[in-house]
Amino acid sequence: MANLTLIYGLRLLPAEDVAEVGDAIVKLKNGREASVTMHIIEGGKEEIEKQLKTSLSAFFDFYPEI
Numbered sequence: 001m002a003n004l005t006l007i008y009g010l011r012l013l014p015a016e017d018v019a020e021v022g023d024a025i026v027k028l029k030n031g032r033e034a035s036v037t038m039h040i041i042e043g044g045k046e047e048i049e050k051q052l053k054t055s056l057s058a059f060f061d062f063y064p065e066i
Helices: 045-061
Strands: 024-027 033-036
Touching: none
Parallel strands: none
Antiparallel strands: 024 033
């Protein structure tokens, strides 16, 4: 199995302050770019933690070979 890199970012902001979220760009060593889709989870602390854990677990379901 290849050595992998998981790229992620987290930031908490007041929900009413967020107007738009775009993809993040990753520059690869070969000169190409890859995009990272950003996701939004809203709610209280417990709701956000629960959904984040569920989302992370589901993410790895997309890659059963890992």
